[in-house]
Amino acid sequence: MANPIWIMTSAFDQLNLDQTVEKALEIGSQGLDLCVFRKDGTRDDFVATHLEYENFGPEAAKKLLEKFNGAKLRLSIGAFDNLIGGDPAERIKNQNHLLRLIRMAYLLGGDENDVKVGTFVGYNHELGNQEGGFEKNLLEYQRIFGPIIRYANSLGVTVLYENCPMEGWRSSGHFGTFNNLTGVLAARKIMYELVPETNHGEIYDPSHDVWQHTDPMEVIKHTDMNRLKRIHVKSTRNNPDPFWGNMYPMQEVNPELASKLGITSSTNPWDRHHYEATLPGFGLGDSMDWRAFVNILKERKFTGPFEIENEAVLSKQTGNMGAIVQGCKAAVQNLAPLLYELGEDGWQYPESEYKPLLEINRGDVPLVTMEKL
Numbered sequence: 384m385a386n387p388i389w390i391m392t393s394a395f396d397q398l399n400l401d402q403t404v405e406k407a408l409e410i411g412s413q414g415l416d417l418c419v420f421r422k423d424g425t426r427d428d429f430v431a432t433h434l435e436y437e438n439f440g441p442e443a444a445k446k447l448l449e450k451f452n453g454a455k456l457r458l459s460i461g462a463f464d465n466l467i468g469g470d471p472a473e474r475i476k477n478q479n480h481l482l483r484l485i486r487m488a489y490l491l492g493g494d495e496n497d498v499k500v501g502t503f504v505g506y507n508h509e510l511g512n513q514e515g516g517f518e519k520n521l522l523e524y525q526r527i528f529g530p531i532i533r534y535a536n537s538l539g540v541t542v543l544y545e546n547c548p549m550e551g552w553r554s555s556g557h558f559g560t561f562n563n564l565t566g567v568l569a570a571r572k573i574m575y576e577l578v579p580e581t582n583h584g585e586i587y588d589p590s591h592d593v594w595q596h597t598d599p600m601e602v603i604k605h606t607d608m609n610r611l612k613r614i615h616v617k618s619t620r621n622n623p624d625p626f627w628g629n630m631y632p633m634q635e636v637n638p639e640l641a642s643k644l645g646i647t648s649s650t651n652p653w654d655r656h657h658y659e660a661t662l663p664g665f666g667l668g669d670s671m672d673w674r675a676f677v678n679i680l681k682e683r684k685f686t687g688p689f690e691i692e693n694e695a696v697l698s699k700q701t702g703n704m705g706a707i708v709q710g711c712k713a714a715v716q717n718l719a720p721l722l723y724e725l726g727e728d729g730w731q732y733p734e735s736e737y738k739p740l741l742e743i744n745r746g747d748v749p750l751v752t753m754e755k756l
Contacts, residue, residue, distance in 0.1 A: 408456075555634070
C-alpha cells in the first residue's frame with residue numbers, strides 16, 4: 384500500500400477552502416489536514432480556520448464530503464492549543480472546541496472515513512513548577528482527556544496528538560521551553576497507559592526530535608505503531624551555538640551586556656534552540672536522513688499519510704504564495720522516490736490506491752461541553 388502525501392492547511396491561511404483545494408491539486412497531494420482553529424483563539428503563529436465550525440451540521444458534512452470526492456482528496460481536521468494549562472478561561476474554550484471538532488469528525492464519518500482530529504495537550508506550569516510536576520501534568524491530562532477520549536470513542540472518532548514541544552509558547556525569560564506534554568515519547572507511552580482506550584494516538588513530526596538531538600529512527604523503533612496514524616513532513620537544519628551548548632535553551636540576557644561580550648542572547652521565544660525550519664528537498668540540506676526514516680516506517684508497516692507541514696523559513700515564512708507552493712511541490716518530489724514505485728511517468732502515487740470518502744448521512748448529535756461531560 385502506497386502512503387499518500389497530504390498538506391496541513393496552516394500554510395494556506397491566506398486562502399479560503401476552495402482556493403486551498405486548488406493548490407493541493409496543483410501541488411500533487413492526495414489529501415488535506417484541515418486546520419480549524421478557534422477564530423477567537425490566542426495563537427497567532429501558523430494557524431488557519433478552513434471550515435465554518437459554529438454552524439456545522441449534517442448538511443455541511445454532506446457537502447464537504449462531496450467537495451472532497453469531486454477533487455479526489457481525503458481529509459482530517461484539527462486545532463492545536465493548550466488544553467491543560469495556560470489561562471483558565473482559554474483552557475476551557477480550547478477543550479470545548481476540541482469537543483466540537485470531534486462532533487464534526489463524527490458527522491464526516493469519523494474512523495470509517497479516516498477523519499481524525501488533531502490536537503495538542505499543552506502543559507500546566509503551575510503544576511509543572513512543583514516537585515513531581517511532570518507526573519502531575521500527566522495526571523491532569525488523565526483527568527481532562529479521559530472523558531474527552533471516551534466521548535470520541537462513543538462516536539467512532541480517533542484523536543491524535545502532535546509532538547511539538549511548543550518551545551516558543553512562553554517568553555524567553557522562563558528557563559524551560561517544554562510547553563506541550565506530548566513532546567517526548569516517554570510521556571506519550573504513559574498517556575496511553577493512563578487512558579487505555581484505543582481511539583487516540585499520534586501525529587509524529589520528526590523535526591522536533593532532530594533539534595532535541597534525538598534520532599527519529601530510534602523513536603519509531605520504540606513507537607506503538609497501532610497509535611501512529613500520521614507523519615508530519617517538516618525538516619530542521621540544526622545550527623549549534625558554542626555559547627549555550629545543545630542541552631538547554633538559549634536564555635535572555637541584558638542586550639547591552641550580550642553585545643559587549645559578543646555572545647548570543649534570545650531575542651524572541653522561538654529562537655532558543657538554534658535551528659532553522661526547512662522542507663526536505665527545498666533550498667537547504669537538513670539534519671535528518673529522510674531515506675532512513677521512510678525505510679524504518681516501511682519496515683514497521685506504517686500505511687498512513689505523510690502530511691507536509693510547511694513552516695520553512697525559505698517557504699512559508701516568506702509570506703510569498705509562490706514560494707509556499709514551491710516548497711510543498713519540492714517536498715512532494717523529494718518524497719516520491721522514497722514512497723512510490725517507478726512507472727512510465729516517474730515516481731508517482733498510484734491512482735489505483737485512491738479510495739473515495741464514504742458519503743455517510745449521519746443524523747445530528749447535540750454539541751457537548753466539558754461541563755456536560
